Amino acid sequence: MLSERVRTIKPSPTLAMDAKAKGMKAQGIDVVNFGVGEPDFDTPEHIKDAAIKAIRDGFTKYTPVGGIDELKDAIIAKLSADNGLAYEKDQIIVSCGAKHSLYNIAQALYGPGDEVIIPAPYWVSYPDQVLLNDASPVIVETHEADQFMLRPEALAAKITQKTKAIILNSPSNPTGFAYDKAALAAVAELAVKHNLYIISDEIYEKLIYDGMQHYSIAALRPEVKDRTIVVNGLSKSHAMTGWRIGYSAGPKDVIKAMTNIQSQSTSNPASISQKAAVAALKGPQDFVAMMHAEFDKRRVYLVDALNAIPGFKCMKPTGAFYAFPNVSEHYGKKAGTRAINGSLDFALYLLEDANVALVHGEAFGDDRYIRISYATSMENLKKGVERIAAAVAKLS
Numbered sequence: 001m002l003s004e005r006v007r008t009i010k011p012s013p014t015l016a017m018d019a020k021a022k023g024m025k026a027q028g029i030d031v032v033n034f035g036v037g038e039p040d041f042d043t044p045e046h047i048k049d050a051a052i053k054a055i056r057d058g059f060t061k062y063t064p065v066g067g068i069d070e071l072k073d074a075i076i077a078k079l080s081a082d083n084g085l086a087y088e089k090d091q092i093i094v095s096c097g098a099k100h101s102l103y104n105i106a107q108a109l110y111g112p113g114d115e116v117i118i119p120a121p122y123w124v125s126y127p128d129q130v131l132l133n134d135a136s137p138v139i140v141e142t143h144e145a146d147q148f149m150l151r152p153e154a155l156a157a158k159i160t161q162k163t164k165a166i167i168l169n170s171p172s173n174p175t176g177f178a179y180d181k182a183a184l185a186a187v188a189e190l191a192v193k194h195n196l197y198i199i200s201d202e203i204y205e206k207l208i209y210d211g212m213q214h215y216s217i218a219a220l221r222p223e224v225k226d227r228t229i230v231v232n233g234l235s236k237s238h239a240m241t242g243w244r245i246g247y248s249a250g251p252k253d254v255i256k257a258m259t260n261i262q263s264q265s266t267s268n269p270a271s272i273s274q275k276a277a278v279a280a281l282k283g284p285q286d287f288v289a290m291m292h293a294e295f296d297k298r299r300v301y302l303v304d305a306l307n308a309i310p311g312f313k314c315m316k317p318t319g320a321f322y323a324f325p326n327v328s329e330h331y332g333k334k335a336g337t338r339a340i341n342g343s344l345d346f347a348l349y350l351l352e353d354a355n356v357a358l359v360h361g362e363a364f365g366d367d368r369y370i371r372i373s374y375a376t377s378m379e380n381l382k383k384g385v386e387r388i389a390a391a392v393a394k395l396s
Contacts, residue, residue: 005131005132005134008128008131008132009128009131009132010128012124012125013124013359013360013363014035014036014037014124014359014363015036017035017036017347017351017357017358017359018033018035018036018357020351020357021033021035021351021357024351024355029355030355031351031355031356031357032355032356032357032376032380032383032384032387033357033376033380034356034357034358034372034373034374034376034384035357035358035359035373036373036375037173037236037320037321037322037373037375038235038241038373038375039236039239039241039291039321039375040375040376040377041239041287041291041294042239043238043239043240043243043276044238044239044280044283044287046279046283046284047238047240047276047279047280047283048276049279050275050276050278050279050283051243051272051273051275051276053275054271054272054275054276055272059271059272059275060271060272061271062267062268062271063268063269063271063274064268065259065262065263065267065268066092066093066094066255066258066259066262066268067092067093067094067247067268067269067274068094068271068274068275068278069089070274070278071094071274071275071277071278071281072089072092072094073089074277074278074281074282075092075094075247075249075281076088076089076092077281077282078281079230079249082205083216083218083219083230084216084219085216085218085219085225085230085249087249088252090252090255090256091249091250091251091252091255092247092248092249092255093247093248093255093258093259093262094245094246094247094268094269094274094277095245095246095247095248095258095262095266095269096244096245096246096266096269096270097233097235097244097245097246098201098203098231098232098233098235098246098247099125099246100244100246100262100266101231101233101246101247101248101258102125102126102129102199102201102231103129103132104248104258104261104262105199105229105231105248105254105258106129106130106132106133106135107133107258107261108254108257108258108261109164109165109197109254110130110133110134110135110164110165111133111134111135112134112135113135113162114134114135114136114162114163114164114165115135115136115137115138115160115162115163115164116130116135116136116137116138116163116164116165116166116167117138117140117155117158117159117163117165117166117167117196118130118137118138118139118140118166118167118365119139119140119141119142119148119150119167119168119169120139120140120141120142120364120365120366121142121148121172121174121175121324121361121364121365121366121369122139122167122169122364122365123169123172123173123174123201123364124363124364126167126169127139127365135164136162138158138163139365140154140155140158141154141366142154144315144326147175147177147315147318148172148175148177149177149179149180149183150168150183150186150187152186152187152189152190155186155187155190156190159190159194159196163194163196164196164197165196165197165198165199166187166190166191166196166197166198166199167199167201168184168187168198168199168200168201168217169201169203170184170200170201170202170204170214170215170319171204171205171207171208171214171317171318171319171320172204172319172320173203173204173320173322174322174324174359174361174364174369174371175317175322175324176299176317176318176319176320176321176322176323176324177315177317177318177319178208178212178214178318178319179215179217180212180215181213181215181220184215184217184220185220187217188217188220188221188224191224191227192223192224192227195227196227197227197228197229197254198217198218198224198227198228198229199228199229199231200216200217200218200228200229200230200231201231202214202216202230202231202232203231203232203233203235203236203237203246204236204319204320204321205232205237206236206237206288206292207236207237207292207295207319207320207321208318208319209296209299209317209318209319210316210318212318212319214319216230218230218249226251227251228250229248229249229250229251229254230248230249230250231246231247231248232246232247233245233246233247234246234277234280234281236320236321237280237288238280238287238288239287239291240273240276240277240280243270243273243276243277244269244270244273245269245273245274245276245277295321295374295375297378298321298374298376298378298381299316299317299321299323299374300316301378301381301382302323302372302374302381302385303315303316303317303323305381305382305385306323306325306372306385306388307325308389309385309388309389309392310392310393311327311329311330311392312325312326312327312392313325313326313329314326321373321374321375322371322372322373322374323371323372323374324361324369324370324371324372325369325370325372326368326369327343327346327368327369327370328367328368328369330346330392330395331345331346333395333396334395334396335349335353335391335394335395335396336394338353340395342360342362342367343360343361343362343367343368343369343370344360344362346360346370347359347360347370349391350387350388350391353391353394354387354388354390354391355387356384356387356388356391358370358371358372358373359371372384
């Protein structure tokens with residue numbers, strides 16, 4: 001019989017939708033895939049060259065569990081230059097992607113009886129990682145009118161003696177919005193008051209628009225930094241999703257615990273990927289600027305195009321590469337015998353009838369929305385939007 005923890009979780013809906021779309025493509029169906037959060041750009045050549053050199057140099061053995069010193073030094077320099085944060089090597093751990101970093105944190109901090117506050121809409125893995133570690137996710141609703149930032153009074157109302165941590169994701173997957181400094185300060189104030197950990201997922205920090213500035217909550221003041229674990233990685237910023245390099249920076253005792261956990265699960269991240277990550281962090285950053293500029297063009301086009309579809313209401317996101325339109329006006333409608341009663345029905349209708357893959361908002365904790373990734377070409381965006389508009393026109 002399977003363990004109880006396995007029965008409490010579900011597969012990642014984003015990966016499930018991506019798998020279904022790829023399955024249809026394998027059958028020869030022309031599917032436009034807006035479902036996966038993966039840059040469509042290739043990893044830069046100088047990063048690939050560093051990996052090839054590592055292979056040829058024989059850098060193919062075990063490394064220290066938490067990452068090589070050269071990579072930790074590069075991460076420390078990055079956090080100092082970009083975020084105004086000072087760390088030592090024993091405050092850094094490199095893991096097999098940011099998702100692995102977050103899971104190590106969950107293993108190190110959460111236990112039976114603990115509560116972890118998660119703002120909704122949320123990235124799909126947050127609640128399940130809490131459940132897998134015998135703790136309880138406590139969901140706090142956020143609102144479009146606030147650009148999906150936590151209201152202090154809503155957060156305060158959910159804090160109990162059992163609350164262990166708050167998870168923040170800025171810029172956010174799925175909403176695409178980022179926290180401003182004032183909103184972060186309000187969260188930090190409550191975390192300090194109630195002695196809570198802050199898990200700050202900053203994986204999309206390089207993708208931020210309209211003059212918005214990324215702030216790391218850990219940089220607000222020392223008392224906040226002392227209880228914050230910053231999570232980041234190279235998947236989104238340098239188009240390195242398959243290389244599986246994420247990292248965490250935080251209090252020494254937490255990082256030591258995470259390292260011990262990692263030593264008994266994956267051991268070190270791939271040695272070759274670590275050398276590639278050093279090149280990514282220390283090498284030229286013009287690729288990041290180029291990718292950012294292209295995503296910005298797509299963002300502007302997509303939001304305008306979605307808002308031109310009847311019944312779609314989409315705010316212009318300030319970060320990441322997702323649009324998060326409210327499509328609930330179409331719930332209760334039908335296309336032939338197919339009824340649209342929620343975001344999953346809507347997403348399946350678009351996939352099966354229009355050959356457009358995207359993710360239903362219910363997976364992120366808000367059934368009124370769908371998530372569309374614009375990490376795909378402008379050509380695909382235009383084709384996909386045309387298909388969505390045609391499918392919506394059939395609803396009545």
